[in-house]
Amino acid sequence: MVIVMMPQATASDLAAVVARVESAGGEAFVSRGTSRTVVGLVGDIEQFGTLSLGALRGVAEVLRVSVPYKLISRQSHPERSVVRVGGVPIGPGAPTLIAGPCAVETPEQTLRAALMARAAGATVLRGGAFKPRTSPYAFQGLGEAGLKILADVRAETGLPVVTEVVDAHDVELVASYADMLQIGTRNAQNFALLQAVGDVGKPVMLKRGMSATVEEWLMAAEYIAQRGNLGIVLCERGIRTFETATRNTLDIAAVPVVQRLSHLPVVVDPSHSGGRRDLVLPLTRAALAVGADGVIVDVHPDPTTALCDGPQALVHEDLEELGATMRGGTSGQRRIPDEVAPSR
Numbered sequence: 001m002v003i004v005m006m007p008q009a010t011a012s013d014l015a016a017v018v019a020r021v022e023s024a025g026g027e028a029f030v031s032r033g034t035s036r037t038v039v040g041l042v043g044d045i046e047q048f049g050t051l052s053l054g055a056l057r058g059v060a061e062v063l064r065v066s067v068p069y070k071l072i073s074r075q076s077h078p079e080r081s082v083v084r085v086g087g088v089p090i091g092p093g094a095p096t097l098i099a100g101p102c103a104v105e106t107p108e109q110t111l112r113a114a115l116m117a118r119a120a121g122a123t124v125l126r127g128g129a130f131k132p133r134t135s136p137y138a139f140q141g142l143g144e145a146g147l148k149i150l151a152d153v154r155a156e157t158g159l160p161v162v163t164e165v166v167d168a169h170d171v172e173l174v175a176s177y178a179d180m181l182q183i184g185t186r187n188a189q190n191f192a193l194l195q196a197v198g199d200v201g202k203p204v205m206l207k208r209g210m211s212a213t214v215e216e217w218l219m220a221a222e223y224i225a226q227r228g229n230l231g232i233v234l235c236e237r238g239i240r241t242f243e244t245a246t247r248n249t250l251d252i253a254a255v256p257v258v259q260r261l262s263h264l265p266v267v268v269d270p271s272h273s274g275g276r277r278d279l280v281l282p283l284t285r286a287a288l289a290v291g292a293d294g295v296i297v298d299v300h301p302d303p304t305t306a307l308c309d310g311p312q313a314l315v316h317e318d319l320e321e322l323g324a325t326m327r328g329g330t331s332g333q334r335r336i337p338d339e340v341a342p343s344r
Helices: 011-023 107-119 144-157 168-177 191-200 214-226 254-261 270-274 277-289 316-327
Strands: 002-005 027-032 037-042 059-063 083-085 088-090 096-100 124-126 161-164 180-183 204-207 232-236 266-268 294-298
Touching: 002 011, 011 027, 011 037, 027 214, 088 096, 096 107, 096 316, 107 124, 107 144, 107 316, 124 144, 144 161, 144 168, 161 168, 168 180, 168 191, 180 191, 191 204, 191 214, 204 214, 214 232, 214 254, 232 254, 254 266, 266 277, 270 277, 270 294, 277 294, 277 316
Parallel strands: 096 124, 096 294, 124 161, 161 180, 180 204, 204 232, 232 266, 266 294
Antiparallel strands: 002 037, 002 059, 027 037, 083 088
16 A cells, blocks of 8 residues: 655655554555655555545545556556666656766776767766676776766766665765666675665666566666665666577667556666677667666776676767667657557
């Protein structure tokens, strides 16, 4: 069950709702989005039905939600959400370009990549300061030194920053530098980390786990939402299949499927799904065609020297075409129907 509060509801109205639920032995989880506050209820649903919750001041409606991801579902929030990152909207409408170096290496490399990204139309800068890798001998990122570089580049370019956090103990540190926290595929079901980023109050980009089903992905988002944070952007970054021709298999169908199930924005990572520079643009076009709310791509001024994922990083000539694709990409934004037509 979910309680939707009125936009003008006061803190005392909300406190009264929580107190009424707790008086019946239930738990109330308050989650705040850009436009409204919702309260998820855990406990005896039949008992809640006797509390006259809909009559409390500030309550807009009380909903019974049948899916397990109650706070992020379209049942609890029929309109699709917009998440703002440093003032930049991600959601229905014009697709957002998020771009930058996969890994922060030096101040010069990061600034050059950011300027390239901005020239192509990027409005959010991505960059990794902490880099969890398959091999313990691979470049692991600069840590806090990398975060400081990203903050300096943000000051120079005006681009808000999204960067990955890999440990619950580092959430406060990363949040002090970043405008948006990223949860990578390897941590998509690290539940302690998901709860920690939910607590900190910054927008979160949640990448799909490399072997996660759509429901597992959405349940991971629910962990964040349950801690009070509805500022979540989902990222389809390719899943692990038997196919070896590409780095991962981009599940392009997941975009409209998830947009029908959840009100959260969905972006696509064509860089990590394809793993090759020549695939980034075609996969970007596919993402826009099915209505993705944006794409996140790797950029590097000299991919041959990159310490991380050079083969998939875009350079100047690629970015010019990507920018043109994104500017024409609004035609790919389509209304997601509430129900899927039956197959014939």
